[in-house]
Amino acid sequence: MTTGRAAGVGAAAEAPPAGASAGGRPLIITEDPLLLDDLLRLCAAAGAEPHVLHGAPGPGGAAVEAEAGPAEGGADSAASPTGFNGTAVGWESAPLVLVGDDAARRVRGAPRRTGVFLVGRDLDDPLVWQRAVEIGAEEVLRLPDAEGRLVDRIADVVEGAGRPALAVGVIGGSGGAGASTLACALAVRAARAGERTMLIDGDPLGGGMDVLLGGEGAEGLRWPDFAASRGRVGAGALEESLPELHDLRVLSWDRGDRVVVPPAAVRSVVAAARRRGGVVVVDLPRRVDEAVAEVLAQLDLVLMVVPGELRSVAAAGRVAAGVRMVARDVRVVVRGRCPGGLDPEAVAGLLGAPLAGEVPVEVGLPGRVAEGEPPGAQARGSLARFCDGFWQRALGAAQGVPA
Numbered sequence: 556m557t558t559g560r561a562a563g564v565g566a567a568a569e570a571p572p573a574g575a576s577a578g579g580r581p582l583i584i585t586e587d588p589l590l591l592d593d594l595l596r597l598c599a600a601a602g603a604e605p606h607v608l609h610g611a612p613g614p615g616g617a618a619v620e621a622e623a624g625p626a627e628g629g630a631d632s633a634a635s636p637t638g639f640n641g642t643a644v645g646w647e648s649a650p651l652v653l654v655g656d657d658a659a660r661r662v663r664g665a666p667r668r669t670g671v672f673l674v675g676r677d678l679d680d681p682l683v684w685q686r687a688v689e690i691g692a693e694e695v696l697r698l699p700d701a702e703g704r705l706v707d708r709i710a711d712v713v714e715g716a717g718r719p720a721l722a723v724g725v726i727g728g729s730g731g732a733g734a735s736t737l738a739c740a741l742a743v744r745a746a747r748a749g750e751r752t753m754l755i756d757g758d759p760l761g762g763g764m765d766v767l768l769g770g771e772g773a774e775g776l777r778w779p780d781f782a783a784s785r786g787r788v789g790a791g792a793l794e795e796s797l798p799e800l801h802d803l804r805v806l807s808w809d810r811g812d813r814v815v816v817p818p819a820a821v822r823s824v825v826a827a828a829r830r831r832g833g834v835v836v837v838d839l840p841r842r843v844d845e846a847v848a849e850v851l852a853q854l855d856l857v858l859m860v861v862p863g864e865l866r867s868v869a870a871a872g873r874v875a876a877g878v879r880m881v882a883r884d885v886r887v888v889v890r891g892r893c894p895g896g897l898d899p900e901a902v903a904g905l906l907g908a909p910l911a912g913e914v915p916v917e918v919g920l921p922g923r924v925a926e927g928e929p930p931g932a933q934a935r936g937s938l939a940r941f942c943d944g945f946w947q948r949a950l951g952a953a954q955g956v957p958a
Contacts, residue, residue: 585655728871751833
């Protein structure tokens with residue numbers, strides 16, 4: 556076991572400590588030069604420049620500080636012979652503290668706080684959990700096995716990880732249901748409401764979400780550029796690399812030969828999009844393969860678009876069965892009504908899913924899209940009204956505000 560939570564220690568391991576500022580610098584405390592080299596390497600991989608306290612035992616066993624980065628606490632904040640006084644180099648203000656197992660004795664007297672990790676290499680040390688509890692460590696991380704976990708935590712500090720984005724997927728219950736149109740409109744309306752918005756095209760066989768937004772020629776990366784991605788994708792780097800259209804970022808497919816993006820790369824990209832906060836909208840294909848399952852697992856909500864007629868509902872039932880195997884919350888959006896067709900409540904009832912609402916067919920929309928106007932741009936249109944109402948409810952619920 557290379558990682559774990561120390562018994563009796565605060566459980567908020569995923570939350571930054573109170574008062575931590577976004578993009579802060581982690582603090583490293585160790586007397587082991589080899590461990591220090593490893594931690595500096597991992598910080599570099601995460602794009603972080605840490606503060607470092609690297610001391611060697613002095614006369615009488617006291618730690619002699621040799622601070623190797625800009626100090627927040629000043630040079631007079633040295634540890635005492637009996638322990639760490641908690642003021643050196645921002646112990647309380649650093650967003651993340653990495654304590655070498657060799658230096659645990661030095662921080663025993665420091666004030667308790669979140670965001671402290673005990674890091675070492677000895678897998679067989681029976682006293683490691685005792686030391687973790689003594690210093691208030693949230694986790695014990697053993698290198699090299701826990702390197703990926705540690706890089707993720709350091710990178711979260713660099714990126715100022717806060718509330719993750721509200722991630723919504725849109726999938727068609729049948730062919731031609733209008734899922735891509737709704738996904739695009741949701742993203743446009745969120746952006747126009749001032750939300751930090753990213754639209755992700757999850758269907759490699761679709762026409763491209765950038766086309767719907769009238770930006771197929773816009774500069775920026777597309778999905779094939781991420782096919783060779785390994786490990787973590789930086790949230791800020793992802794955002795800056797994508798085309799910006801209508802005040803939102805778009806990750807779409809290009810019009811070249813089809814390139815298979817591995818599921819692990821898909822997972823990393825969607826996770827990065829969520830870490831940037833705001834809103835993420837994903838246009839999903841109807842076929843749930845391994846890559847689509849990676850996306851579904853990270854979504855807060857999936858909207859299934861279903862025309863209000865029996866044949867479409869039958870097709871949607873098969874799609875819903877696959878989606879429910881992974882997604883935690885699936886709801887139905889009824890798109891238009893056919894003469895003599897089913898009403899929205901009946902459609903949702905047949906599919907055994909909550910009704911998210913009804914979107915009437917919007918007259919003239921195809922022509923406006925062909926002229927370069929994205930779906931949802933008409934504030935008084937039925938599509939925009941549905942999207943505005945949806946975000947009001949969904950974002951309010953995410954923030955704990957009654958709808």
